[in-house]
Amino acid sequence: MNPDQLSHSNASNAAISTAFPMTITVAEPLKEFDGTKDAFISYLITTKTTLDTFSSPTVSVRRRFQDFVWLHNSLSRDFAACVVPPLPDRHRMEYITGDRFGPEFVEKRRASLQRFLTRLSRHPTLQKSEYFRIFLESREWNRESSLYRQKKPGDGVFENLGDALLNAFSKLKKPDEKFVEIKESVDKLEENLQTIDRLYQKIIKRQTDLEVDYRDFGSSIAGLGQLETGITAPLEQFGDTISKFADAWKRMTYREENGYLAQIRDYLTYCHCVKNVLKLRDQKQVDFEDLSEYLQNALMERENLMNTGKSSTGISSFLRETVDNIKGVDQEQVKKERLQKLDSKIAELEKEVENSNDVSDQFSLEVAKEYEIFQTAKTIEMKDCLLAYADSHVEFYRQGVELWEEIIPILDDIKFQA
Amino acid sequence: MSDLEDIDPFSDTLPFSDTLPYTINDDSDDSFEKEEENQLISINLNYQPEVKTQFCCQLDRDIHQGDFTIQITGAQKTTDNAGSTFITYTIKAGEQEVKRRYSEFESLRKSLMRLYPTLIVPPIPEKQSFVDYATMQGKAKEDITMIEKRKRMLQSFLNRVSKHPQLSGEHIFHKFMESNVSWNEVLHSYPLSSLPKNILQTSPANLSQSNVSPVNSSAHPPLLTPSPSQQLKKPDPKFIESEAFTRKFSNHISQNMEKTNKRIWKRLGDFSNDYAELGAIYNGFSLNESGDLANAIEKVGQAVDSTYVATGDLISSLEVEFTEPLQEYSQFASVIRQVLNYRHMKHLQMELIAETLEKQKVALDGLEKSEIEAKRIEEVLSNEHVSPASLFQENENNDNYENGHYEELFQNGDASQPTGSGHNKKLSGSKIFSVLSHTIHGIMDVDPEAARRNSIGKTRETIIQLEEALETTTEDLKKISLSIQNDLDRFQRQKIMNLKEMLIAYAKNHLKWCKKNLSNWEEAKAEVEKVQT
Numbered sequence: 002m003n004p005d006q007l008s009h010s011n012a013s014n015a016a017i018s019t020a021f022p023m024t025i026t027v028a029e030p031l032k033e034f035d036g037t038k039d040a041f042i043s044y045l046i047t048t049k050t051t052l053d054t055f056s057s058p059t060v061s062v063r064r065r066f067q068d069f070v071w072l073h074n075s076l077s078r079d080f081a082a083c084v085v086p087p088l089p090d091r092h093r094m095e096y097i098t099g100d101r102f103g104p105e106f107v108e109k110r111r112a113s114l115q116r117f118l119t120r121l122s123r124h125p126t127l128q129k130s131e132y133f134r135i136f137l138e139s140r141e142w143n144r145e146s147s148l149y150r151q152k153k154p155g156d157g158v159f160e161n162l163g164d165a166l167l168n169a170f171s172k173l174k175k176p177d178e179k180f181v182e183i184k185e186s187v188d189k190l191e192e193n194l195q196t197i198d199r200l201y202q203k204i205i206k207r208q209t210d211l212e213v214d215y216r217d218f219g220s221s222i223a224g225l226g227q228l229e230t231g232i233t234a235p236l237e238q239f240g241d242t243i244s245k246f247a248d249a250w251k252r253m254t255y256r257e258e259n260g261y262l263a264q265i266r267d268y269l270t271y272c273h274c275v276k277n278v279l280k281l282r283d284q285k286q287v288d289f290e291d292l293s294e295y296l297q298n299a300l301m302e303r304e305n306l307m308n309t310g311k312s313s314t315g316i317s318s319f320l321r322e323t324v325d326n327i328k329g330v331d332q333e334q335v336k337k338e339r340l341q342k343l344d345s346k347i348a349e350l351e352k353e354v355e356n357s358n359d360v361s362d363q364f365s366l367e368v369a370k371e372y373e374i375f376q377t378a379k380t381i382e383m384k385d386c387l388l389a390y391a392d393s394h395v396e397f398y399r400q401g402v403e404l405w406e407e408i409i410p411i412l413d414d415i416k417f418q419a
Numbered sequence: 420m421s422d423l424e425d426i427d428p429f430s431d432t433l434p435f436s437d438t439l440p441y442t443i444n445d446d447s448d449d450s451f452e453k454e455e456e457n458q459l460i461s462i463n464l465n466y467q468p469e470v471k472t473q474f475c476c477q478l479d480r481d482i483h484q485g486d487f488t489i490q491i492t493g494a495q496k497t498t499d500n501a502g503s504t505f506i507t508y509t510i511k512a513g514e515q516e517v518k519r520r521y522s523e524f525e526s527l528r529k530s531l532m533r534l535y536p537t538l539i540v541p542p543i544p545e546k547q548s549f550v551d552y553a554t555m556q557g558k559a560k561e562d563i564t565m566i567e568k569r570k571r572m573l574q575s576f577l578n579r580v581s582k583h584p585q586l587s588g589e590h591i592f593h594k595f596m597e598s599n600v601s602w603n604e605v606l607h608s609y610p611l612s613s614l615p616k617n618i619l620q621t622s623p624a625n626l627s628q629s630n631v632s633p634v635n636s637s638a639h640p641p642l643l644t645p646s647p648s649q650q651l652k653k654p655d656p657k658f659i660e661s662e663a664f665t666r667k668f669s670n671h672i673s674q675n676m677e678k679t680n681k682r683i684w685k686r687l688g689d690f691s692n693d694y695a696e697l698g699a700i701y702n703g704f705s706l707n708e709s710g711d712l713a714n715a716i717e718k719v720g721q722a723v724d725s726t727y728v729a730t731g732d733l734i735s736s737l738e739v740e741f742t743e744p745l746q747e748y749s750q751f752a753s754v755i756r757q758v759l760n761y762r763h764m765k766h767l768q769m770e771l772i773a774e775t776l777e778k779q780k781v782a783l784d785g786l787e788k789s790e791i792e793a794k795r796i797e798e799v800l801s802n803e804h805v806s807p808a809s810l811f812q813e814n815e816n817n818d819n820y821e822n823g824h825y826e827e828l829f830q831n832g833d834a835s836q837p838t839g840s841g842h843n844k845k846l847s848g849s850k851i852f853s854v855l856s857h858t859i860h861g862i863m864d865v866d867p868e869a870a871r872r873n874s875i876g877k878t879r880e881t882i883i884q885l886e887e888a889l890e891t892t893t894e895d896l897k898k899i900s901l902s903i904q905n906d907l908d909r910f911q912r913q914k915i916m917n918l919k920e921m922l923i924a925y926a927k928n929h930l931k932w933c934k935k936n937l938s939n940w941e942e943a944k945a946e947v948e949k950v951q952t
Contacts, residue, residue, distance in 0.1 A: 186707070193704040200700060204693045211686045218679040222922075225676060228668055232915060239922055246929075377952075380712050384950040387715055391722070391944035398940060401933030405926050412926060415919040417912050 023050035023122045025137070027115040030107045031063070041065050042107060044114060048137045054129070060138040068136065069114060071146055075132040082367035083127055084278050084375055086120035087270040089113035109263060116267055123381070124374055170280055171287045177365065183372050184279050191272045194265050201265070205258050212250040219243030231418045235411050242408045249400040256393035264386045275375055282368045289357040296350040303343045306336065478593040481513040482581045489581060489596065491574040494566050506566060508573060512596040519595065523602045524573055527595050530606070531586060533614050535625045536761045537902040538586060539910050541579035542750035544572040572743055584909065585625065619644055619764055622895045625902070643775065645767035652770055655900065661907065662759050669752035677749055680742060684734060691730040698724035711950040718946035722939040733932040740924035744917060755910070762899050769892040776885040783878045786871060793868070
């Protein structure tokens with residue numbers, strides 16, 4: 002069973018509701034322009050939807066990886082407060098080794114792309130974006146997408162965005178409790194997932210070795226059957242049972258590696274995206290806090306000017322005053338001019354602070370909502386993931402029970418033949 | 420099994436053993452024992468286990484009662500008076516309970532092998548090899564595991580012996596398990612004290628039918644020891660096949676089956692540890708989540724934990740029910756090889772005796788012929804008319820004769836000097852050697868004629884002895900081959916049954932493991948399905 006088929010079938014069951022008005026499948030990878038240096042893989046995207054913004058309830062198009070990148074970048078640019086799900090890593094080993102058309106790589110990518118679109122489809126804001134609609138149904142792809150295409154320096158805006166925000170979280174004067182908590186919980190989630198990833202790589206190797214060990218043992222039993230001519234048949238069957246048992250190990254390992262582990266890794270990248278958005282939110286708050294500080298300083302300056310007739314104190318102002326006196330400058334006039342300047346600066350700052358506050362508040366609200374969406378998505382996705390995981394084990398042990406139950410009566414029948 | 424090389428019949432290379440005729444241990448004042456000894460000597464080859472009615476002791480009775488098992492109930496560290504520490508194993512058999520150490524088990528086994536060279540004596544666990552020490556991690560842990568394993572395997576040894584049709588009746592085996600019996604005493608009393616060092620020197624103790632000691636008495640014919648590298652002139656095809664099969668079997672078990680089995684066993688251990696770690700991770704993970712999802716993750720963690728536990732059980736069951744019996748059979752293969760080797764040597768021995776007998780007969784023939792010839796010459800020489808020359812012509816046809824022949828000729832020739840010296844000139848070069856040897860012999864032997872007569876006498880005696888020996892060994896070889904064949908058949912039956920049990924155990928343990936894990940993972944899956952989305 003395809004590792005993702007299970008999660009997909011669950012998705013289709015949950016689908017057609019208001020929260021999930023669409024189901025999308027990514028299938029039928031096809032190599033186009035095979036034999037030329039421009040060869041690429043295209044995927045068939047089929048959408049079933051109840052949204053009336055779409056031209057029909059079922060649409061199908063073919064898209065290639067580059068097109069997914071356009072979609073991702075456009076959404077990231079225009080919906081900065083949203084957590085846009087990640088795309089599979091572009092710079093994979095397979096590109097370097099030249100195996101980007103190999104069946105395993107293509108399948109992994111297909112599954113990842115499907116997760117990407119499914120997550121988008123569940124996002125209340127992003128699912129309604131025009132970019133998404135164009136991607137899913139446009140028959141005039143080149144024309145429509147180029148309307149929105151912007152040249153960015155270097156390919157892979159995703160990476161640039163990610164790189165730029167890989168800096169540490171900004172230091173806040175008044176950290177928002179709620180978002181501190183959110184960050185911590187995402188951190189913990191990441192940590193858990195990373196530990197599972199690390200340990201599972203070890204387990205995958207272990208199980209692969211175990212599979213080989215069982216096969217070797219099976220053939221040694223069959224070999225014994227060749228020597229002991231009275232029991233050749235039952236021993237051969239025993240060897241066969243073991244060989245099938247090894248096959249079952251192989252299947253489970255495959256499902257774990259290509260299903261469970263792939264999903265865990267994908268989910269880790271999703272967590273990174275959330276952290277990036279959190280960083281952005283913090284940044285907005287920092288902007289506001291910085292501006293507020295400027296405003297405070299300006300107000301204090303005005304205070305001082307009003308009270309002491311001096312816009313500032315200290316040696317430099319004393320010197321300037323003395324010079325002014327010598328020059329015969331009119332102190333009152335100077336004071337009036339300075340006040341005027343300050344007032345306009347203050348008025349400007351007040352406007353900016355208010356603006357920044359609005360932006361920050363608005364952004365925080367969005368991000369809070371995004372986190373809720375993320376949490377809901379997490380529950381759905383982790384459930385799917387764990388279900389497939391548990392199922393791969395159940396399948397393995399069920400096969401095991403069958404195999405071992407089958408061989409016991411055959412062994413029981415062994416009688417000594419002189 | 421390096422320990423058992425001492426059993427190697429070729430450890431003593433003397434052709435004739437000079438051990439004394441048997442002596443009864445004077446310390447034994449138990450008259451009951453003497454009675455047993457007589458019974459021992461006449462062990463019937465046509466032993467039918469079903470009809471055993473005579474028992475030598477209570478244990479013997481118990482063993483043949485049916486469902487009798489021997490148990491090793493404990494292992495303790497003991498220190499003796501000299502201050503050395505060792506482990507003693509407590510054996511419980513019927514009413515008897517006794518403590519024995521490993522070296523005593525070893526000597527019991529050696530003794531059985533020497534008393535019953537035609538039977539396949541079950542193996543005991545080997546002395547710890549260097550490799551075993553090297554792969555140990557943590558002394559305390561390894562002590563317990565190794566001791567437990569030894570307990571099991573020594574117990575298996577005792578039970579296998581008690582189920583063997585012939586070995587089960589052996590009284591020294593009963594003595595081994597009897598309370599308050601000093602094993603040292605047993606070793607130094609009959610019958611063990613009277614076995615020769617080289618068992619090839621005698622008929623096999625278990626097959627001798629004479630009422631005299633099976634060991635060398637003055638009446639026993641001397642048996643020659645063949646060289647192990649010699650080839651059989653007329654090998655028995657059935658046993659050649661058995662030898663070849665045993666080699667193949669031995670190789671397959673130790674090189675193939677034991678190795679691949681051990682790999683699985685080790686890898687399952689690693690897998691089990693991985694899962695222990697994984698379970699802890701899932702449990703930690705569930706603490707960071709909430710609601711249904713936390714429950715689901717926790718349940719998955721529990722399934723992982725129980726897989727870890729179940730795998731531990733699988734590993735230890737496989738060790739006891741599959742790996743250890745497999746090891747026994749690997750050792751059995753060596754035992755069979757030794758038994759077949761014993762027969763092979765006996766066969767070589769028989770051929771050697773036959774060959775030597777032939778040579779002696781030929782020699783005797785030659786000596787007798789020269790004796791006749793000498794008499795003839797005497798008679799002839801007493802008649803002066805015959806010329807020595809015609810004598811020579813006749814005798815030239817008999818070049819194979821011993822030098823003694825020519826000696827006689829010249830002796831008589833000397834007596835009649837004038838005629839003799841003239842003939843010396845007619846001698847060809849090839850006969851110069853005989854002239855020289857005559858001179859030498861003239862110096863050495865006072866009376867060559869007497870020497871020849873002596874030779875004839877001795878050769879006749881030797882021939883009689885060799886004929887006896889040939890008869891004995893031929894008879895022995897027949898009995899040995901029959902006994903071995905029977906025990907091989909019995910062993911083959913036992914082996915198939917054991918293999919069947921081992922494989923069933925392998926399958927059943929895996930089935931149990933799969934069933935346990937299946938139910939736990941189905942529970943986990945059900946819990947995950949409960950998650951509300």
